Amino acid sequence: MARQRQAVTIKHVAADAGVSLQTVSRVINKEPNVRAEMIERVQASIDRLGYVPSIAAQRMSGSRSYLILALNDRERTIADWRARQGTDWVDQMLLGSMLACAPHGYRVIVELVDTHSDHIERELLAAIAALRPDGVILTPPHSQNPVISGLLAQQGISFARIGSLAEGPGFTLTMGDEGAARLATEHLIELRHRRIGLIAGSPEYELSSWRIAGWRAAMAQASLNCEQLLADGDFSYGSGLVAARQLLACSRPPTAIIASNDQMAMATLSVAREKGLSVPDDLSVISFDDTPIVRFNHPPLTAVVQPIAEVSARAAELIIAERTGKDVGDSPAAIPATLAIRKSTAVPRNPMPV
Amino acid sequence: MARQRQAVTIKHVAADAGVSLQTVSRVINKEPNVRAEMIERVQASIDRLGYVPSIAAQRMSGSRSYLILALNDRERTIADWRARQGTDWVDQMLLGSMLACAPHGYRVIVELVDTHSDHIERELLAAIAALRPDGVILTPPHSQNPVISGLLAQQGISFARIGSLAEGPGFTLTMGDEGAARLATEHLIELRHRRIGLIAGSPEYELSSWRIAGWRAAMAQASLNCEQLLADGDFSYGSGLVAARQLLACSRPPTAIIASNDQMAMATLSVAREKGLSVPDDLSVISFDDTPIVRFNHPPLTAVVQPIAEVSARAAELIIAERTGKDVGDSPAAIPATLAIRKSTAVPRNPMPV
DNA sequence: GTGAAAGCGCTAACAA
């Protein structure tokens, strides 16, 4: 098969409309200072010929590449995909960002990068050199990596940081983690829980501390003590087991536990089972992260629902708006998570055990 | 921020190595007829400068775009993403194709296209004009759409059709649906089921008929009658309800049902519940599609595990190999699905009801 | 085996 060049190019359109290339270019890019009549004429030719500009050529001439990179942690992402547990972070990102990109002619490319690798810089630079994306959407833990931020800023690529509020370049976006933790805690307080444990996420993630802060705030507001109620975790199932055991083994164990993600929530359920505690009667459990595994559990878990798609859409919009020179909107932008109340939270059977 | 051009270009490398652009280009593209010494010298400069070729420029000059489009049905994909039930078809596709692409410098772009739209042709042509991908991976139902196949062939773009064996251009790949249906049926026969129902998938999908064929073949081999045991479905939950009710309402109802996807399997479970049938004692159920919803069910369902990642990887390899001019391997390629035996299949309590 | 020239499709800068 012969190597095909572009079927219809800007030249064809220009010839067809009887104008210069430049005029066609101006119409394509919706530039000002073109007579309405011209726009109409050119647009008619574009439609008739079915012309679509070549992204590569646009990129070459120093314009936009219409490409946005969705940067995710390689190890985590591949592990999630392999596990087939329904973790749909990437899907939700695609859902949000692709739908936001489509009307502007942008595309999203999922790019996986090693977090802990020392050549993360080289990997990212290679992707940038190869694709020259107009923007990059960073997810935790990349979003709080100053090496990445610095590199992108220096390259003049606009980017959005999801789940980070650290000072520095780039748009910052959150899902209101502190508020969400507060929401979850308050829900439990309303159910008359007094001892509410929290299994924290990995300290490598900024949002882990926000969740702790939200929980602390809600507890303080209700004049409840947090002592012995905070356990470390790192988002892994194993760390959840350790943390849940620690919480439930203390002198005055909690009647409710908030786990900072789905894996640790599942681990908490497992520990409850091994201790003969029934959920939710003996122990209420809330999961941060409303994944299928959480929803299909028996009982289905009360969970914090993170608006990943919405945040990703906003991230894409911010990046596109910046390029277009339009009003960029607010940053930091917070799109609050909500609480889905299900069957794993209830009034405690023994409000004050032991 | 100043619009940044490529940091390191082929010119820099050429100057650094003291050779012509052409020689650098030859080294990049691993062309023959370059002295080993030259290759080494150029490669050293490339490494030292951290040079990565611009995909856009490569595309412009008539070479490869290093882009592969993963074409999926828009409506279905977005519905799955929104439903958040853990359907991970796209994830598995990405897992397989991205990992296969990475070593060759290729990227994958997920593209959603309306199946039933009359401007599907325009949509696809627009994507091709904009990106000029080196290849396209088609999934059902696109993979069996002759309009799409014809268009891609005419554009000289290599493509792989997953789940289609229809004559025509493009590589064809399957997950051995007939064999998988046979496997599932034989598993039930071994458990001494004699009346095994099948809920078919949408007739718009070629693979629906393959599954029927596999079931029929296994039944015939065991000298079992298929009468009244085949019900129509269209992969939707609703159609599964209708089909399951029909099967279970007939004069000699089945003791086992194979549903052609997860949704219809769930529907079958629901109908079993409403009829007071216990699974697996009164009714065995097998799902085609091993999604989280199936795995997390109580009881977890015996299911056909489709090697989506493997097939997608193979599809990407075929496309890349064709470009590279290497041995392309076989087409049609079949990567057989397997059967995960879980708790929804057992020896029937009443081998011959009524 | 290596290099020089032309051009891919488009836009920035400038001119008219």
Next chain:
DNA sequence: TTGTTAGCGCTTTCAC
């Protein structure tokens, strides 16, 4: 407001 020119970074001829 519109058109002309030059050039983006690379690969394809075609010379040498």
